[in-house]
Amino acid sequence: MEIRLQKYLADCKIASRRKCEEYIQSGLVKVNGKLVKELGTKVDPQKDIVLFENKKVTQEKFLYLILHKPKDYISTKDDPEKRKTVFDIIPKEYAHLNPVGRLDRNTTGLLLFTNDGELTQDLMHPKKKVGKVYRVEIDKPIKEKDVMAFSKGVMLEDKMTLPANIEVITRDFLHLDVEIFEGRNRQVRKMFEMLGYDVVKLKRLSIGILSLGKLKLGMSRLLTVPEIERLKKWLKK
Numbered sequence: 001m002e003i004r005l006q007k008y009l010a011d012c013k014i015a016s017r018r019k020c021e022e023y024i025q026s027g028l029v030k031v032n033g034k035l036v037k038e039l040g041t042k043v044d045p046q047k048d049i050v051l052f053e054n055k056k057v058t059q060e061k062f063l064y065l066i067l068h069k070p071k072d073y074i075s076t077k078d079d080p081e082k083r084k085t086v087f088d089i090i091p092k093e094y095a096h097l098n099p100v101g102r103l104d105r106n107t108t109g110l111l112l113f114t115n116d117g118e119l120t121q122d123l124m125h126p127k128k129k130v131g132k133v134y135r136v137e138i139d140k141p142i143k144e145k146d147v148m149a150f151s152k153g154v155m156l157e158d159k160m161t162l163p164a165n166i167e168v169i170t171r172d173f174l175h176l177d178v179e180i181f182e183g184r185n186r187q188v189r190k191m192f193e194m195l196g197y198d199v200v201k202l203k204r205l206s207i208g209i210l211s212l213g214k215l216k217l218g219m220s221r222l223l224t225v226p227e228i229e230r231l232k233k234w235l236k237k
Helices: 005-011 017-025 117-124 144-152 187-194 225-235
Strands: 029-031 050-052 064-069 108-114 132-138 165-168 175-180 199-207 220-222
Touching (some): 005 029, 005 050, 132 187, 175 187, 187 199
Parallel strands (some): 108 199
Antiparallel strands (some): 029 050, 064 108, 132 175, 165 175
């Protein structure tokens, strides 16, 4: 697949995309041995040889790993308190990847790791409003007025949340699926607390079109190429 030359250089960590445009216009970039100064030039990373200052440019291979996070693990690489982290349970060869957002220590479910900064930005940027679905168990049956409150937004720390979707999935009104469209710290727990409920269990089921599927608790796997392509296509809509 062909991409713009400046994007390819930026993906290869040469510099920011804007700075790479300056490098191209300054005559520092060659494609297949020919000097290129046109910003509209496209290259195929699988076929074309790109040189920056006469040195071959290679693109870092992007990887995408999902983990079914268990309880009692924190979503950071290092912890001063020496608590267990998610990097203790993913394969060591993927320790250079970064988590996309976080799950708090007591929350289980889907956690994505990648070294693809652009995809991370697309998933996390508030303007994208990527939905995240959580399976929630609360301490008492939810009232209809509070379901409506979620659908309008809840005041947290002097700012309203975006409207959230709630689906009651059991007759006791204790188990719910909640979809939020932003990523504030401990947001789902805090929304319920503001309305007078305690969250007993919390599990993230999906991020956008990416879901846990049948991945078992504590296990991880790489996304397949079709999964990655579908996710990127969906994010561009």
